[in-house]
Amino acid sequence: ExxxxxxxxxxxxxxxxxxxxxxxxxxxxxxxxxxxxxxxxxxxxxxxxxxxxxxxxxxxxxxxxxxxxxxxxxxxxxxxxxxxxxxxxxxxxxxxxxxxxxxxxxxxxxxxxxxxxxxxWPAYMGEEAKTKGIRIRTSSYTRHHVNITMCKAKANGNYMNSMLALREALDSGCEEALLLDNEGYVAEGSGENIFIVRDGVLYTPELTSCLDGITRNTIFKFAADLGYQVKEKRITRDEVYVADEAFFTGTAAEVLPIRELDGRKIGTGVRGPITEQLQTMYFDQVMGKREA
Ligand code: PLP
The missing domain is CATH 3.30.470.10 (Aminotransferase class 4, branched-chain amino acid transferase, N-terminal domain)
Incomplete structure (x- = not known):
């Protein structure tokens, strides 16, 4: 209707x-x-x-x-x-x-x-996921890209792997998938960018293997406002396992804590303090309580 x-x-x-x-x-x-x-x-x-x-x-x-x-x-x-x-x-x-x-x-x-x-459209993964975080698994499907510049585009044909990866993750009892790029580095979720936090610094993959996310850019601004450094770099799976915090960003997922990858707890296994800070800023901004 x-x-x-x-x-x-x-x-x-x-x-x-x-x-x-x-x-x-x-x-x-x-x-x-x-x-x-x-x-x-x-x-x-x-x-x-x-x-x-x-x-x-x-x-x-x-x-x-x-x-x-x-x-x-x-x-x-x-x-x-x-x-x-x-x-x-x-x-x-x-x-x-x-x-x-x-x-x-x-x-x-x-x-x-x-x-x-x-x-x-209400919350994507439910209210509980926003505070408790989600469990994800590394996908056997890689982040598909026709070429590097396609990361600047949200193109239709690109989503087959995302769909297969998400199905695989859901079938194994997780809430989302983590796709690697063709070289085995962390790329992104099926429809989200990923950030990890280590010793107070934020890291996120470069735009060679993930979408140029608008929420990702918003996080860059917030992090700068809060005085946190954000580094774009190649990230390995191991680095996610041993990160202090990890979260996904996306129009659908908003700022979503990740509490577990491949059965390994990330940090203390709950939403991290920096994630929470950024999440609060994000909700304040989308609700118009904070200047863009
Ligand atoms: N990565 C992929 C593959 C996506 O489809 C999306 C879409 O929403 C994102 C990341 C996050 O981008 P944005 O923050 O612009 O929604």
Whole structure:
């Protein structure tokens, strides 16, 4: 139920359909965003809207897809998707995809379509996970990337490994997966960036093996405000095992403590103090209680 913004118009959810010959359905070339709106004192507020729109345009540009709308139009589309559906806490899914004008890999003369859907969305892994932390396992699937620059894009075809990794983790009784890169270094979760804390310093993998996360960038700012150093570097699995603290970041996961990796307790096995500090700042900011 509700309305979906499709190619410039608000259409009924049931009418927002694509053809079975939709090119992106066959070959996976396309990009999307995951955006969130929070209920604040001033009504529903979309967190980091401009950053998400900017990344969507960068993703499309990397894929050579030209979005036939301006950034302002897409910002407005996202605001409308929330407002016209009377949503308060919402997840938004803007997506850019090729139409069904032709098959094959040349993909010339294909129409670029854009849609924005939004739906009510409470906490991703439940309230308890936010305070207690989650248990994760190293995946047998590696972080898939076509090439290094794809880390700047949220591309459709990239999520097969993420889905397989998450399924594997859930089947083994964990809540999330940790994907390694092709060289065996820590990359990211199925849909989250990872940070570890060691002796008061934060470490996170470089952008060669993980998405250029907007929440990741937010943590960089918070850490600077609090006087913590953040180092981007290659991280091994062992370093996560012996870290004082570890947490995931993402629009969906927000700031989520990790209490265990591969059955090994991280730190004291509870949410660490720096994680808690950053988490509090994050919730204050998304709720509009703290200046962006
Ligand atoms: N890594 C992957 C693979 C993702 O899909 C996401 C998406 O949300 C993230 C990390 C976190 O990025 P952001 O903080 O922009 O949501």
């Amino acid at each position: 509700g309305l979906i913004w499709l190619d410039g118009e608000m259409v009924d959810w049931r009418e927002a359909k694509v053809h079975v010959l939709t090119h992106t359905l066959h070959y996976g070339m396309g990009c999307f965003e995951g955006v969130r709106a929070y209920e604040t004192d001033r009504g529903a507020a979309i967190f980091r809207l401009q950053e998400h729109t900017d990344r969507l345009y960068r993703s499309a540009h990397i894929l050579g897809m030209e979005i036939p709308f301006s950034k302002e139009e897409l910002n407005q589309a996202q605001k409308d998707a929330v407002a016209k559906n009377n949503l308060k806490q919402a997840y938004l899914r803007p997506m850019v995809f090729f139409g069904s004008e032709g098959m094959g890999l040349r993909a010339d003369n294909l129409k670029v379509h854009v849609m924005v859907a939004a739906w009510e």
